[in-house]
Amino acid sequence: MQALETDRLTLRIWEPDDADFAFDLYSRWKVQRFIGAVPQVMVERSQAVERINAWRSKDHPVHAVWAVQLKASGQLAGTLLLKSIPASGESLPLRPSGDTEIGWHFHPDHWGHGYACEAAAAVLNYAFSSGVKRVVAVTAPGNVASQKVCRRIGMSHAGQTSEYYNSLCELFVVSAP
Numbered sequence: 688m689q690a691l692e693t694d695r696l697t698l699r700i701w702e703p704d705d706a707d708f709a710f711d712l713y714s715r716w717k718v719q720r721f722i723g724a725v726p727q728v729m730v731e732r733s734q735a736v737e738r739i740n741a742w743r744s745k746d747h748p749v750h751a752v753w754a755v756q757l758k759a760s761g762q763l764a765g766t767l768l769l770k771s772i773p774a775s776g777e778s779l780p781l782r783p784s785g786d787t788e789i790g791w792h793f794h795p796d797h798w799g800h801g802y803a804c805e806a807a808a809a810v811l812n813y814a815f816s817s818g819v820k821r822v823v824a825v826t827a828p829g830n831v832a833s834q835k836v837c838r839r840i841g842m843s844h845a846g847q848t849s850e851y852y853n854s855l856c857e858l859f860v861v862s863a864p
């Protein structure tokens with residue numbers, strides 16, 4: 688996977704040593720409450736270890752899951768994802784829709800600084816320069832903070848959809864320039 692740099696951030700591969708941060712991040716209801724059809728928090732550190740292993744073993748020419756690190760302090764701030772988004776359907780696991788999704792999960796200690804936007808803009812740029820033609824983001828209808836990130840990075844609201852994840856979501860889209 689390709690590491691990315693912005694003014695204030697490094698986006699890099701998740702390391703096994705990041706498990707404490709990942710567990711702290713994903714064990715918070717404040718972070719998880721809008722994620723997934725049935726939001727759930729992590730309850731054991733081993734879940735964070737498993738998640739990091741899965742992210743590290745992803746082998747795709749463009750899709751990736753990055754750990755976002757603050758250059759100034761070296762602290763981890765969150766996650767940026769570029770991935771295949773599953774279509775709604777009956778079969779489990781859900782089948783890929785063929786669309787590419789961007790997503791972000793940040794630690795509440797690092798909200799309100801523009802880090803999610805800065806990291807997401809870099810990932811969009813990387814996706815388009817790698818040949819991706821269109822990127823979607825989906826948020827829970829109540830997830831206003833995430834919808835603001837979508838708009839700030841130039842995504843357009845395309846209404847509500849039930850096309851993905853067997854959930855009713857707000858859909859945002861952006862096409863390659």
Ligand SMILES: CC(C)(COP(=O)(O)OP(=O)(O)OC[C@H]1O[C@@H](n2cnc3c(N)ncnc32)[C@H](O)[C@@H]1OP(=O)(O)O)[C@@H](O)C(=O)NCCC(=O)NCCS
Pocket residue numbers: 717718719721722790791792793794797798799800801802803804805825826827830832833835836839
């Ligand atoms: C969604 C989420 C990443 C948004 O985080 P965020 O810190 O609000 O997002 P941004 O990076 O865009 O930061 C923007 C905020 O920083 C402020 N800010 C401060 N300095 C800034 C700077 N240099 N540049 C830009 N914004 C700055 C902005 O004013 C803005 O605050 P406002 O929304 O009160 O106006 C965060 O709420 C989160 O991780 N939630 C839990 C996980 C989740 O729901 N993920 C999305 C699933 S769809």
